[in-house]
Amino acid sequence: MFTGIISxxxxxxxxxxxxxxxxxxxxxxxAESSKVGDSIAVNGACLTVTKxxxxxxxxxxxxxxxxxxxxxxxxxxxxxxxELPVAAGERFGGHFVLGHVDTVGIVKEKRNEGNxxxxxFSGPREFMKYLVPKGSVAVDGVSLTVTEVSETAFWVSxxxxxxxxxxxxxxxxxxxxxxxxDTISKHVYSYVNARGGGVTLDLLQRTGxxxx
Numbered sequence: 001m002f003t004g005i006i007s008x009x010x011x012x013x014x015x016x017x018x019x020x021x022x023x024x025x026x027x028x029x030x031a032e033s034s035k036v037g038d039s040i041a042v043n044g045a046c047l048t049v050t051k052x053x054x055x056x057x058x059x060x061x062x063x064x065x066x067x068x069x070x071x072x073x074x075x076x077x078x079x080x081x082x083e084l085p086v087a088a089g090e091r092f093g094g095h096f097v098l099g100h101v102d103t104v105g106i107v108k109e110k111r112n113e114g115n116x117x118x119x120x121f122s123g124p125r126e127f128m129k130y131l132v133p134k135g136s137v138a139v140d141g142v143s144l145t146v147t148e149v150s151e152t153a154f155w156v157s158x159x160x161x162x163x164x165x166x167x168x169x170x171x172x173x174x175x176x177x178x179x180x181x182d183t184i185s186k187h188v189y190s191y192v193n194a195r196g197g198g199v200t201l202d203l204l205q206r207t208g209x210x211x212x
Contacts, residue, residue, distance in 0.1 A: 002041050002083050004094035004136075004143020006166045010042070010082040013056055015074045022061040022072060028082045031057040039099070041083040043167070044141030044178040045069045046099025069101045070140075070176045081141045081166050094143030095136035101178040103127050105139070107171050108153060117163060119171070122153045123179055130181035130189055138180040142166050 010028030024047070030040055031052060038049045040057060045065060051058035066072040074080065086092065105127075109120035121139065131137055131149045137156070138144070144156040163169035171177065 001086055002046070002094075002097040002099055002141070003086050003092055004083070004097040004138045004141060006081045006083055006142055008082050009079045009165070009167060012074050012076050012078045012080060014058075015076060015078075020060065021063045021066055023058065024061060024071070024074065025053075025056055025058045026080060026082070027056045029055060030082050030084050031055050034084070039085050041081075041085075041097070041099045041141050043070065043080050044097070044099065044138050044180055045071055045101050065101075068103065069178050070104055073176070079167050079170065083141055095138075096183050097138045097141065097143060097180060098183055099141075099180075101180050103179050105177050105179045107173050107175045107177065109155070110171070110173055113157065115160060117158045118147075118155060119158060119168065120153055120155045121177060121179070125151055127179060127181060128152060128154065130185045132185065135185055136182040138178075140167055140171075140177045141180075142168060 007030060008028055010026045013027050014025035016023045026042060032055050034040060034049050034052065034057060036049055036052060039046050040049060047059035049057045050060055061071050103124055105121040105123035107119060108122045111118050128149060128151055131146050131154050133146055133149060135146050136143060137146055146154050147157050148155040158168060
């Protein structure tokens with residue numbers, strides 16, 4: 001379980017294609033406090049540590065993960081968002097992030113607005129149905145609040161700190177990103193629709209799931 005609060009940006013040391021998928025080696029401080037078998041989220045995708053070399057950890061990426069995420073496009077020198085699983089008793093600053101990426105999105109807009117930056121991301125309609133204004137979403141593993149959503153896109157507003165400590169600061173229009181919807185939103189949607197109801201923005205507001 002993760003929270004979407006990125007601890008650091010790591011550097012890709014190796015990205016090697018193998019018959020089973022890909023083998024990654026990533027340099028980061030988090031490796032020094034990890035052990036083989038631990039989980040580490042890389043750009044929002046939960047990976048298992050298979051080997052440690054000081055401040056470098058190795059992980060295998062399956063073909064399935066490569067088809068659902070952007071990890072297959074990583075190259076040596078690339079920066080990636082790193083997060084360790086949340087420990088019991090720690091402050092929970094973001095939202096429930098499982099590290100199970102739903103789909104890949106595309107940066108469609110990036111513009112300055114005061115001291116913040118507004119970013120827009122396009123994605124499949126099937127993914128957008130889980131998003132609501134003021135709800136949560138993970139973009140490359142970063143916990144963000146949705147400010148606006150349409151059938152094929154959503155927008156977020158980023159403060160300077162987020163831009164400085166995550167890879168979102170170096171993302172450009174046309175870049176691809178990993179997207180994970182809030183798991184609570186998914187369960188609410190599934191629960192209501194399994195009983196023949198339709199989830200709408202108005203319904204979520206009236207039931208108290210989100211603010212007006």
